Amino acid sequence: EKGGYDHFMLKEIYEQPRAILDTFRGRMLSNEGIIRMAGVDDNIEKFLNANRILIVACGTSWHAGLVAEYVFENLTRIPVEVEYASEFRYRNPVITENDVVIAISQSGETADTLAAIKLAKSKGAFVFGVCNVVGSSISRETDAGAYTHAGPEIGVASTKAFTTQITVLTLIALKLAQKKGTVSTSEFHTYLSEMDAIPAKVEKTLKSDNHVKTISNIYKDATNFLYLGRGYNFPVALEGALKLKEISYIHAEGYPAAEMKHGPIALIDEQMPVVVIATRKGHYDKVVSNIQEIKSRKGKIIAVVMQGDKTIKKIADYVIEIPETLELLTPLLTTIPLQLLSYYIAVMRDCNVDQPRNLAKSVTVE
Numbered sequence: 109e110k111g112g113y114d115h116f117m118l119k120e121i122y123e124q125p126r127a128i129l130d131t132f133r134g135r136m137l138s139n140e141g142i143i144r145m146a147g148v149d150d151n152i153e154k155f156l157n158a159n160r161i162l163i164v165a166c167g168t169s170w171h172a173g174l175v176a177e178y179v180f181e182n183l184t185r186i187p188v189e190v191e192y193a194s195e196f197r198y199r200n201p202v203i204t205e206n207d208v209v210i211a212i213s214q215s216g217e218t219a220d221t222l223a224a225i226k227l228a229k230s231k232g233a234f235v236f237g238v239c240n241v242v243g244s245s246i247s248r249e250t251d252a253g254a255y256t257h258a259g260p261e262i263g264v265a266s267t268k269a270f271t272t273q274i275t276v277l278t279l280i281a282l283k284l285a286q287k288k289g290t291v292s293t294s295e296f297h298t299y300l301s302e303m304d305a306i307p308a309k310v311e312k313t314l315k316s317d318n319h320v321k322t323i324s325n326i327y328k329d330a331t332n333f334l335y336l337g338r339g340y341n342f343p344v345a346l347e348g349a350l351k352l353k354e355i356s357y358i359h360a361e362g363y364p365a366a367e368m369k370h371g372p373i374a375l376i377d378e379q380m381p382v383v384v385i386a387t388r389k390g391h392y393d394k395v396v397s398n399i400q401e402i403k404s405r406k407g408k409i410i411a412v413v414m415q416g417d418k419t420i421k422k423i424a425d426y427v428i429e430i431p432e433t434l435e436l437l438t439p440l441l442t443t444i445p446l447q448l449l450s451y452y453i454a455v456m457r458d459c460n461v462d463q464p465r466n467l468a469k470s471v472t473v474e
């Protein structure tokens with residue numbers, strides 16, 4: 109059942125090229141320049157006339173929502189807000205029939221997300237679900253939706269659900285951008301052909317496996333980790349930190365790189381490994397100077413960079429390369445080595461990777 113892998117988590121990490129392909133296959137016809145998604149097509153006016161899009165989710169799905177916020181606003185110019193479902197539902201939020209609410213949930217059973225949906229519906233909002241489990245409560249409770257086609261995710265730590273959620277949300281944003289004319293036809297085609305290339309690039313990124321394992325062995329005894337990223341990769345930093353906490357029980361924090369100087373820099377010493385996502389197109393120079401600040405305080409740098417990077421190679425302790433792609437699509441690649449890092453560290457610390465202590469696959473309690 110684990111297909112020759114030691115754990116479901118590793119199997120699921122390795123399934124990502126296929127899962128992402130399955131998620132866009134049949135929906136994205138890149139040669140024709142068409143994105144077809146029944147749930148969006150049937151409700152296109154609701155999306156196009158939306159005052160704003162409000163995304164509700166928990167945990168890793170909330171991180172996918174944060175990536176989507178940047179993607180939607182950049183491509184469609186529709187204002188987006190992302191909320192923890194548990195906060196949204198209890199705080200008397202402003203919500204009207206002109207809002208589109210997108211609920212993201214792998215299991216489709218998360219109690220807080222389900223309650224947030226019910227609240228949004230009661231205020232007249234149109235609610236769209238992005239779920240992985242077919243026929244789940246959330247998929248039934250929403251007005252329309254689009255499934256991620258990740259296949260069953262057994263490991264408690266979410267991996268392929270995250271990358272396929274980002275895939276679905278990016279397809280929706282691209283479709284709306286095409287309709288609204290907020291991206292040019294040629295840009296649109298570039299996005300589609302780059303998305304087409306993602307499964308092969310994830311495959312290539314997975315080849316860093318052994319290298320990540322070596323790095324894991326060096327830092328497995330650390331008691332704290334920092335994860336930094338900017339732009340589209342800020343949520344990836346949060347997700348990397350969550351993954352490490354969840355399965356290896358090492359305390360980790362994710363931050364937008366520029367926030368470091370507003371506090372967390374005080375934590376940096378020779379004991380602190382800092383994982384920095386530094387793709388060449390994402391405010392690269394700023395991230396380089398963040399790395400220098402960490403180095404001058406003796407912190408250890410593990411950098412995720414784009415292939416061919418020379419600058420960061422010189423200053424980081426370790427670099428992990430991802431293939432070149434459009435900045436907006438980099439989260440689909442940068443996430444992969446962070447999943448592997450948390451996986452190997454957890455294995456080396458003898459943790460129960462697939463069933464970490466105190467956690468359940470779906471959180472159906474409030």
Ligand code: M6R
Binds near residue numbers: 216469
């Ligand atoms: O099934 P959901 O996507 O609604 O679950 C949300 C969170 O409980 C979930 O992402 C959790 O944070 C994972 N264990 C993260 O790996």
